[in-house]
Amino acid sequence: MSAMLPEEVKNKLKAQIEAIDHPRELAIDVLTIVQEHHGYCSEKALDQASELLGMTPLELDELATFYTFIYREPVGKYVIHVCDSLICWMEGKENLMAHLCRKLDIQMGETTADGLFTLLPVCCIGYCDRAPAILVNRKVHGPLDIESLDALIDTLRGDQPE
Amino acid sequence: MNRYPQILLNNRKPDRITTLEEYRHNGGYAALQTALSELTPKQVQKEMIDADLLGRGGAGFSAGRKMETVAEDAPHPRYVVCNADEMEPGTFKDRVFLHAEPHMLIEGMVIAAYSIQADHGIIFIRPEYESAAKILEREIGLAQAAGLVGRHILGSNFSFDMVVHRSGGRYICGEVTAQLNALMGKRPNPKQPPPYATDKGLWGKPTLCHNVETLACIPHVVAHGAQWFRDLALTPEATGTKLFCISGKVERPGCYELPLGIKLSEIIEDYCGGMKNGAPFKACLPGGASTGFLTAAHYHIPMDFGSLKKAGNRLGTAAVMVFDDQACMVAATLNLTEFFARESCGWCTPCREGFPYLRDLLWRIENGQGEAAFIPMMRTMCAHLWKAYCAFAPGGVASIESLLQHFEDEVMAHIEGKKCPFE
Numbered sequence: 001m002s003a004m005l006p007e008e009v010k011n012k013l014k015a016q017i018e019a020i021d022h023p024r025e026l027a028i029d030v031l032t033i034v035q036e037h038h039g040y041c042s043e044k045a046l047d048q049a050s051e052l053l054g055m056t057p058l059e060l061d062e063l064a065t066f067y068t069f070i071y072r073e074p075v076g077k078y079v080i081h082v083c084d085s086l087i088c089w090m091e092g093k094e095n096l097m098a099h100l101c102r103k104l105d106i107q108m109g110e111t112t113a114d115g116l117f118t119l120l121p122v123c124c125i126g127y128c129d130r131a132p133a134i135l136v137n138r139k140v141h142g143p144l145d146i147e148s149l150d151a152l153i154d155t156l157r158g159d160q161p162e
Numbered sequence: 163m164n165r166y167p168q169i170l171l172n173n174r175k176p177d178r179i180t181t182l183e184e185y186r187h188n189g190g191y192a193a194l195q196t197a198l199s200e201l202t203p204k205q206v207q208k209e210m211i212d213a214d215l216l217g218r219g220g221a222g223f224s225a226g227r228k229m230e231t232v233a234e235d236a237p238h239p240r241y242v243v244c245n246a247d248e249m250e251p252g253t254f255k256d257r258v259f260l261h262a263e264p265h266m267l268i269e270g271m272v273i274a275a276y277s278i279q280a281d282h283g284i285i286f287i288r289p290e291y292e293s294a295a296k297i298l299e300r301e302i303g304l305a306q307a308a309g310l311v312g313r314h315i316l317g318s319n320f321s322f323d324m325v326v327h328r329s330g331g332r333y334i335c336g337e338v339t340a341q342l343n344a345l346m347g348k349r350p351n352p353k354q355p356p357p358y359a360t361d362k363g364l365w366g367k368p369t370l371c372h373n374v375e376t377l378a379c380i381p382h383v384v385a386h387g388a389q390w391f392r393d394l395a396l397t398p399e400a401t402g403t404k405l406f407c408i409s410g411k412v413e414r415p416g417c418y419e420l421p422l423g424i425k426l427s428e429i430i431e432d433y434c435g436g437m438k439n440g441a442p443f444k445a446c447l448p449g450g451a452s453t454g455f456l457t458a459a460h461y462h463i464p465m466d467f468g469s470l471k472k473a474g475n476r477l478g479t480a481a482v483m484v485f486d487d488q489a490c491m492v493a494a495t496l497n498l499t500e501f502f503a504r505e506s507c508g509w510c511t512p513c514r515e516g517f518p519y520l521r522d523l524l525w526r527i528e529n530g531q532g533e534a535a536f537i538p539m540m541r542t543m544c545a546h547l548w549k550a551y552c553a554f555a556p557g558g559v560a561s562i563e564s565l566l567q568h569f570e571d572e573v574m575a576h577i578e579g580k581k582c583p584f585e
Contacts (some may be wrong), residue, residue, distance in 0.1 A: 024346055025327065028327075028329065028345035035222050053347075062348075063330065063347070066330070066333050067329070067330025071332050085251040085451070085497070086451065090494070124501070126291065127257075128253075128409035128483070129416050129417065135290065137291065151407045
C-alpha cells in the first residue's frame with residue numbers, strides 16, 4: 001500500500017482521461033483504482049484522483065461518501081458484504097450475519113484486529129436465486145450455510161503467508 | 163420444460179455466453195442489417211410503437227414513444243444509455259441475460275441508436291456484475307472488429323460506439339435522472355423533469371435510456387414484426403415475453419422467460435416446482451421491493467402491466483418474491499423499509515426522514531412495542547412520502563400501504579399480543 005500511485009497506473013489513467021471528452025465520466029473508475037492502491041479512499045487518494053481528473057477533492061468526496069464500494073475509512077484485506085435484503089434475509093435462517101460477527105469477533109462495520117476482514121451490510125446484490133449470498137471483495141458466494149461460510153473464511157485465513 | 167417460445171433466452175447455456183459466431187449463426191445481427199438497409203429511423207420507432215414494447219426496467223413506458231421524443235433536428239452528439247444497474251431487490255434477470263446473450267443487447271442498442279441517430283452508447287452496470295461488465299467489454303470489442311459497432315456499421319453511413327461504465331453501487335442510480343448525474347461524475351441525486359433526458363440528458367444532449375431487456379427485444383421486433391411480438395403475450399393488452407425472476411419460498415427459484423399475461427399460479431407451479439415443501443402460498447411481491455403485496459386472492463392473476471395495474475399494483479421488474487404461511491408480513495415489510503431507509507439518497511426531506519420514521523414504527527410493532535395508533539400514523543406518513551421528489555419514495559411505501567391494506571389483522575395481532583405471533 002504505497003502512498004504513491006505507480007507511474008504506470010498513473011500514465012494509463014492519464015491516457016484514458018485525455019482520450020475522452022468528459023473526464024468526469026471516469027470519476028468512479030479513478031477513485032476505485034486509487035482506492036486499490038491506498039487500501040481505502042484516503043485524503044491522499046482523493047488528492048491524487050483530483051489531480052488526475054481536474055475535479056476538486058470536495059467534488060470527489062461528494063461521490064466517495066455516496067457509493068457502497070468506495071471506502072472513506074480503512075478496510076481489511078477482505079471486505080465482506082453481507083446481503084441483508086429480503087430474500088437473503090428470509091433464506092438466511094441460521095443468520096449468517098450474527099454468525100460472522102461471532103466468528104470474527106467484530107460488529108458489522110468493523111475490521112478485525114489483524115486487518116484481514118471488514119464486515120459490512122449491503123443491499124440486494126442481485127443473486128436472489130443463490131440466497132443467502134455474500135460478497136468477498138465484490139465476488140459473490142452463495143447459497144451459503146454456516147458450514148460453507150466457515151469453510152470460506154478458513155480458506156481466506158489460510159491464504160495468508162506465515 | 164418451458165412450453166412457450168423462448169426469444170431472449172432461446173440459446174441460454176449453463177455456463178457460458180453465446181459467442182458472436184454462434185449468435186450470427188442463429189440469425190443474430192440480421193435485424194441490424196435490415197434496419198440499416200431497409201428501414202428509416204422513423205420506421206424503426208413506428209415498429210416499436212406498433213409492437214407496444216413497454217420498458218422492462220420497471221416503469222413500463224412505451225419504448226417507441228420514448229424514441230419518438232428525440233426531435234429529428236436535435237443537436238449531436240446524442241446518447242443511448244443502457245441501464246444495467248438492476249438494483250431492485252429480487253431482480254437478477256439482466257445478470258442472467260448478460261451471461262447468456264451479450265450480443266443481443268449490443269445489437270438492440272445499435273438499432274435503438276440508429277432510431278434516434280445517436281453517436282455514443284454507454285452501458286451503466288452495477289459493480290456486483292463485474293463479470294458481466296468484462297464480458298460486455300470483450301464482446302463490444304469483437305463486434306467492433308466485425309464492423310457491427312463503431313464507424314460505418316455494416317458499411318452504412320451510420321456510426322455508433324459503445325463503452326461500459328461501472329457504478330460505485332447505489333440503488334438510486336437505477337433512476338434515470340440520477341443515473342445521468344452519476345455518469346457525469348456528479349452526486350447521483352435525481353432531477354425532476356422537464357427537461358426530459360431525450361431532450362437534454364447526458365451533457366445536455368438528447369439521451370435515450372432503456373433497460374437491458376427492453377433493448378434486447380428490439381432486434382426481434384425488427385426481425386419478426388410488431389404483430390408477431392404482440393402475439394407472444396397471452397392477454398390481448400400485453401405484448402412480448404418477459405424475464406421473470408422468482409425467488410423466496412418456491413422449490414426452484416430462478417429466471418424464466420415466459421409470455422406476459424401468464425398466470426402467477428402457473429409460474430409458481432409449472433416453472434418453479436411449486437411452493438417450497440408444499441407450504442401454502444401466502445403472498446408475493448410481483449415486481450421487486452417497490453411493488454405492493456399480492457395476496458392469495460390474486461394467485462391466478464395474469465402477470466402483465468395492465469392486469470397488475472387494475473389490481474392496484476405494478477408489474478415493476480417482474481421480480482416475484484414469494485412468501486409462504488410461515489412468513490411474518492410485518493417483519494418482511496420492516497426488512498423492505500430498512501432497505502429504503504438506507505438507500506434513500508437524502509436529497510429531499512420526506513424521503514430522508516420518512517423512511518427511518520416508518521422503519522422505527524414497524525420495528526416497534528415487530529418487537530412487541532407497537533400501539534394501535536401507529537397504524538394511522540403510518541398511513542399518514544406514507545401519504546406524505548407520495549410527495550417526495552422522485553419515484554423512489556412512492557415505490558418504497560408500496561409494501562407498507564399494502565401491508566396495512568391486506569394484513570392489518572396481522573399487524574394488530576403483533577400489537578395486541580405484544581410480540582410477533584410467528585416467533
